[in-house]
Amino acid sequence: MGYQVSGSGFSWRVTDAAGVQHGQYYRNNADAFEFAKRLEQADKVHTRSCLCCTVDFKSEGAHNRMCSKCRQLSGGMM
Ligand SMILES: [Zn+2]
DSSP: OOOEEEEETTEEEEEOTTOOEEEEEESSHHHHHHHHHHHHHHHHOOEEEOTTTOOEEEOOSTTOOSOHHHHHHTTTOO
8 A cells, every 4th residue: 555665685675655764674575565564554543533422542444433432332233
């Protein structure tokens, strides 16, 4: 998605859409791709407003639209 792996030989790096490097230089591209994947997963965890009480909470993804309190109140239906 937003991260690119570039390099050659024993020098690989991960940059974001703005060209900013994340992490260190990697000696092989598999490690660099693994790191890019982790960064993308971390980006998916962001703050949403709860559908029920509109409080801000850390969402785990598109399926997660209610805060933990409301999810408990709904009896785990969501
Ligand atoms: Zn809520």
